[in-house]
Amino acid sequence: MVSKLDLYKVFCKVAKSKSFSNAAKDLYMTQPAVSQAIMQLERELDTRLFTRTPRGVSLTNEGRLLFEYANSAIHLIQVGEEKILEFKNLTMGELKIGVGDTISRYFLLPYLEIFHNRYPNIKFKIINGTTREICSILKLGEVDIGICNFPIEDPTLELRSLIDVHDIFVCGEKYKSISSQPVSLNEVVKLPLIFLELESNSRKYVEDYLISKGIRISPEFELGSHDLLLEFAKINLGIACVTKQFSQEYLNKGLLYELQLTEEIPKRSIGVCFLKSVPLSPASTKFVEIMENKIT
Template sequence: MKAKLDLYRIFVEVAERKSLSKAKEHLFMSQPAISQALKQLEESLNQRLFHRESRGVELTTEGKVLYQYVKDALHLIDQGEKQLDAYQQLEAGELSIGVGDTVSKYYLLPFLQAFHERYPNVHFKIVNGTTLELLPLVKSGEVDFAVCNLPVTDPVIETKPCLEVRDVFVCGEKYHDNFSQPISIETLLTYPIISLEKKSNSRRFVENYLISKGFEYTPTFEIGSYDLLVEFAKINVGIAAVVRPFSDEAINRGEVYEVPLLEPLPTRHIGLCLKNNVPPSQAARTFMEMMNDDLKI
């Protein structure tokens, strides 16, 4: 662009008012300053843009051609700025979140509902996947952030713990009487185990912990759906590895029973995963602040 944007704004204002004296009232500039700006624009373009007359100014043929383009361009810029302002005020925009089905159902849904009620014009894009599947999307920017099973160890990813969870084992009526007293992990693993697939971060956490204790973790049933873990335990085909509080409802209703362990598994967290050193969008920042505020209550 040969001339500065401000010069084009002055040009359009004068062209529409057909008078420097009238234009100065809208530009909040002195008439000599406007005259100097127009001279600078004409010199930079090497074209005469106005005929100076006693009654005011009129566009030359070249000026009329330029005016149509500049007017449209400035209108587009103004619209772009208004759209950005709408994004900033969350009157528009998009929020893209990566999350697994289980975390979405048992943790994220209330936040989604509250955010949507407060900012109904922000469009949601929810991308489902395991933690391992979602992390590349965070890195590439395809999602603003992901809500994942921690821990996540990746130098490109920043994590923020949100919800403390505990991995436990549950059983149905058939095995309930066997566990009136806490048992060892070694005893637990003599029973058929129902677990999520290996690609699940929850499964990997349990497996890695047990391996660190010297045990081999070879589930009898590997399942892709978290909700089916409880259902399989209820029909007494084995002992299911589940997460509290996600399975609290089934446990509290007496549909399944937590197996007491002499050495319970350590707690971990559900948390936010963001790309390091990349500032989040206004929508993403506001959503994460809403989640943090809930934790402080």
């Protein structure tokens, strides 16, 4: 059964070529099939669209009016199909990522560079936030994927771990002597503590672990960024709980010292999350693939 769209495609081709036979060749149809399609469209519209002459066909006044709209519509459909193909081939589009400042700086940047070098026409939109905020905007459709601190408990999200990280305590020169020998968590929490703010998922992970050991904390400082934790510890304002993988520059340069715990805090992970109910776009799929496979 010929669809209405097919009828309009035949109509536009006949109108442009002014010939049933030429239109049939262009459409890889028989001339009787083209004639039948035009007759069907005229019946459905109850309007004569062409004037038949021995030399071909010409549009009636009604036909000219219809052609203006039908030809424009078919052109827009073709453009849309081309745009879809461009999206699939990653020659255009946008990738929206929700991520925190620290993860963006210490983890995400190399993958953004790789992806941009491969697909320079894909635009990036980066939205910063805490893990909780990122999960929220992910559900609202404001980002395609989120790069977050795990664990996350949400059955609507697909979670894929990308890198293991370790939470440690660090100090500056003033407390350096403490770092020279193993120290228990009970002893650490008696010192002036510097933690991320309560909304942070990594803070919650560490605090939940300490509570499971019967240890409660009351930090002297609660800060909004990982870099501030490092800076506050460096100027001896207390003992900071930081992510080891994101603190290597300070540790390697001797600006901070890691406390040797008698019982290490269990590792956690950083990963990518996205909605289970919504298929990933081609750009999102390729970006996740790059991160998972660590493609260079």
